[in-house]
Amino acid sequence: MSGAGGDTATGRRRVERAAAAGMIxxxxxVTVFSADGWHRVGYDPSSMFVSELSLGPDGxxxxxxxxxxxxxxxxxxxxxxxxxxxxxxxxxxxILLQVIGISLMVSGPFVTDPSAPSAPVTVHGTVxxxxxxxxxxxxxxxxxVLHRRFRRDPTWRGxxxxxxxxxxxxxxxxxxxxxxxxxxxxxxxxxxxxxxxxLVAFFAWLFAVAARLRTAR
Numbered sequence: 001m002s003g004a005g006g007d008t009a010t011g012r013r014r015v016e017r018a019a020a021a022g023m024i025x026x027x028x029x030v031t032v033f034s035a036d037g038w039h040r041v042g043y044d045p046s047s048m049f050v051s052e053l054s055l056g057p058d059g060x061x062x063x064x065x066x067x068x069x070x071x072x073x074x075x076x077x078x079x080x081x082x083x084x085x086x087x088x089x090x091x092x093x094x095i096l097l098q099v100i101g102i103s104l105m106v107s108g109p110f111v112t113d114p115s116a117p118s119a120p121v122t123v124h125g126t127v128x129x130x131x132x133x134x135x136x137x138x139x140x141x142x143x144x145v146l147h148r149r150f151r152r153d154p155t156w157r158g159x160x161x162x163x164x165x166x167x168x169x170x171x172x173x174x175x176x177x178x179x180x181x182x183x184x185x186x187x188x189x190x191x192x193x194x195x196x197x198x199l200v201a202f203f204a205w206l207f208a209v210a211a212r213l214r215t216a217r
Contacts, residue, residue, distance in 0.1 A: 014078075014079055014082050015079050015080075015082050015083050015216075016214065017075065017079060018076045018078060018079015018080060018082070018210075018213065019076070019214035020210075021073075021076045021079070021210075022076035022080075022206055023207050023210045025073050025101075025206065025210075026203035026206045026207035026210065027203075027207065028072070029069040029199070030200055030203050032065040033050045033053060033062065033199070036053050036058070037053060037192075040053060040056075045192050045193070045196065046189065046190055046192050047115075047188070047190065047191060048115060049112065049191065050062070050192075050196065051107065051111075051112035051128060052112060052114060055111065055112070055114065059111065063111070066105065066107050067104075067108040069101075069104055070101045070102060070108070071101065071105060072101070073104060073206070074097075074102060074105075075101075076097060076101070076210055076213075077094045077095070077096075078098065079213070080094045080213060081094035083213060083216060087149060087153065088148045088149045088152060089148050089149035093142060093145050093146040096141060096142040096145060100134070100135050100138050100139065100142065103132070103138075104131075106127070106128075107131045107132055107135070110124045110125075110127040110131070111124055111128060112125050112128040112132075113126075113128075115181075115191070117183040136177065136198065137174070139198070140167045140168075140170035140171040140174060143167030143205060144164075144167045146209070147160055155216050156212065158212070159208060159209060162208060169201050170198060173198035173201060177191070177194045177195055177198055180194045180195075
């Protein structure tokens with residue numbers, strides 16, 4: 001564990017709670033949208049976004065997932081800041097993760113609009129889209145920022161290569177996701193698959209960082 005903040009009993013407990021929060025957040029979000037998307041009647045995971053699970057009478061499940069996952073990511077980011085008290089990305093990395101968490105929380109109650117080309121655009125759908133864009137934009141950026149720290153810190157060096165690879169993969173995935181949203185494009189019918197691939201990659205990386213935080217000394 002890097003820095004004096006992790007040397008106190010209070011700091012250790014906070015970091016341990018944060019690590020658990022990060023691992024739970026990653027597992028929870030992916031499990032909920034996978035299980036709910038598989039069983040939801042009338043929902044097609046291949047062509048529909050995860051956010052569209054928020055629509056309909058059972059939409060509260062995905063809304064709650066956004067809220068709980070976002071709160072857990074914020075806790076994780078704050079705990080990571082306790083561990084990374086100084087040096088490269090000590091502030092920027094945890095802050096980026098907390099912004100992602102807050103954006104996920106906002107995305108919950110501001111329910112998305114359907115992704116069909118003819119669907120009307122609403123205020124709450126626009127807010128959801130804006131904060132969703134923040135999540136997908138900051139996901140690869142957070143990897144690149146923390147890679148700068150991980151490759152220099154012996155405690156985190158084992159995750160440096162995976163973090164860089166995740167950042168590159170997420171960047172490519174976000175670009176493909178943007179292209180898949182074009183109704184005239186050949187990927188429009190597969191935009192749900194593309195989005196899920198990006199989300200799984202990000203949360204797998206988040207889980208790995210949280211697991212490393214849990215064992216860091």
